[in-house]
Amino acid sequence: MRVLVTGGCGFIGSHVARALVAAGHAVTNLDALTYASNPANVASIAAHPRYRFVEGNICDSALVRELVADVDVVINFAAETHVDRSLLDPGIFVRTDVEGVVSLLEAVRATRTARLVHMSTDEVFGSLAPGVEAEEEGQFAPTSPYSASKAAAELQVRAYAETYELPVTVLRSCNVYGPNQHIEKFIPLFITRALAGVPLPLYGDGLQEREWIHVDDIVAAVGLLLEHLPGAAGAHAIHIGSGERLPNRVVAEAICRLAGRDESLIQRVEDRPGHDRRYALNSRRLRSRGWRPAVRFEEGLERTVRWYAGNADAWAAAENPEFREYFARQYGERLGAV
Numbered sequence: 632m633r634v635l636v637t638g639g640c641g642f643i644g645s646h647v648a649r650a651l652v653a654a655g656h657a658v659t660n661l662d663a664l665t666y667a668s669n670p671a672n673v674a675s676i677a678a679h680p681r682y683r684f685v686e687g688n689i690c691d692s693a694l695v696r697e698l699v700a701d702v703d704v705v706i707n708f709a710a711e712t713h714v715d716r717s718l719l720d721p722g723i724f725v726r727t728d729v730e731g732v733v734s735l736l737e738a739v740r741a742t743r744t745a746r747l748v749h750m751s752t753d754e755v756f757g758s759l760a761p762g763v764e765a766e767e768e769g770q771f772a773p774t775s776p777y778s779a780s781k782a783a784a785e786l787q788v789r790a791y792a793e794t795y796e797l798p799v800t801v802l803r804s805c806n807v808y809g810p811n812q813h814i815e816k817f818i819p820l821f822i823t824r825a826l827a828g829v830p831l832p833l834y835g836d837g838l839q840e841r842e843w844i845h846v847d848d849i850v851a852a853v854g855l856l857l858e859h860l861p862g863a864a865g866a867h868a869i870h871i872g873s874g875e876r877l878p879n880r881v882v883a884e885a886i887c888r889l890a891g892r893d894e895s896l897i898q899r900v901e902d903r904p905g906h907d908r909r910y911a912l913n914s915r916r917l918r919s920r921g922w923r924p925a926v927r928f929e930e931g932l933e934r935t936v937r938w939y940a941g942n943a944d945a946w947a948a949a950e951n952p953e954f955r956e957y958f959a960r961q962y963g964e965r966l967g968a969v
């Protein structure tokens with residue numbers, strides 16, 4: 632298959648791009664190389680004859696149309712992805728996560744040959760009550776500029792799928808972790824700070840519950856779904872969830888243990904506004920196709936801590952002045968107030 636992977640220099644996109652090349656597919660990676668990208672994530676395939684990198688923006692409709700015309704499938708991972716940053720600067724989330732998706736939809740509509748697989752998130756459902764799981768056809772109730780942008784993108788996907796009779800697959804994943812994730816995200820931030828022996832800023836009471844899945848399990852799910860892309864027009868949603876749901880505090884404590892640090896490193900700081908309490912996905916639909924998460928959280932987290940400990944050169948560049956400025960803006964006062 633010829634696959635256009637967008638955002639392939641980021642966390643999930645790079646794992647998928649490498650796996651697709653290894654599986655014999657031809658991959659074009661379109662990435663704007665934002666602060667969240669790391670070209671080293673795809674260094675192992677950079678010179679591969681079935682791999683091509685194109686630096687560019689998914690909002691560039693002419694470029695997108697040209698690239699989409701040459702492939703069988705487009706998998707969209709390009710996005711602004713950090714909720715905390717969406718609170719500081721929502722505009723870029725609307726441009727990339729909504730307008731960028733419309734640009735991809737327009738290209739798919741124009742060529743009609745490529746199938747679109749769009750990556751979304753459990754956050755579109757907002758906070759769920761204890762015991763409740765979001766079903767694929769559940770109602771959206773986003774609360775952050777990030778999740779609102781992802782929900783808006785999904786509405787555009789639905790509208791295009793209905794109006795122009797396009798078969799589109801929408802993947803909604805729970806929180807993903809593993810090697811190569813940018814150090815601003817919760818698990819890598821806490822791992823790298825725990826390894827350095829500096830405070831871990833935990834929002835509020837730390838009882839916000841998240842469902843965690845290892846990136847290898849996402850890669851396996853994407854591989855399986857690519858073999859069975861729907862032929863009928865419509866937006867076909869699939870949840871990718873592990874079922875392993877944990878309060879943030881428990882994850883922070885596990886990281887301390889695995890990094891050989893005392894839990895006193897965890898510092899409770901002022902919560903972020905609109906912080907959802909709980910996400911949970913019902914992923915029965917995917918499981919009915921034979922997929923099961925293969926990496927238990929305990930094992931995956933241990934592997935991830937080991938990876939960050941042993942690969943400082945892979946992520947150290949992200950600890951740059953831009954990151955330090957962001958960190959100071961987001962956590963400086965909060966940590967100072969402790």
Ligand SMILES: NC(=O)c1ccc[n+]([C@@H]2O[C@H](COP(=O)([O-])OP(=O)(O)OC[C@H]3O[C@@H](n4cnc5c(N)ncnc54)[C@H](O)[C@@H]3O)[C@@H](O)[C@H]2O)c1
Pocket residue numbers: 637638639640641642643644661662663664665666667668669687688689690707708709710711712713727731750751752753781803804805806807808812813
């Ligand atoms: N990481 C998670 O826990 C998680 C969970 C659920 C859903 N998702 C979704 O999965 C997708 C990938 O997430 P991730 O964690 O790998 O993200 P990431 O932030 O690690 O990577 C995003 C990549 O997209 C690129 N990009 C950003 N804007 C672009 C643009 N306008 N044009 C082209 N490229 C652009 C960046 O340079 C970067 O390489 C996103 O859609 C995200 O919403 C992520």
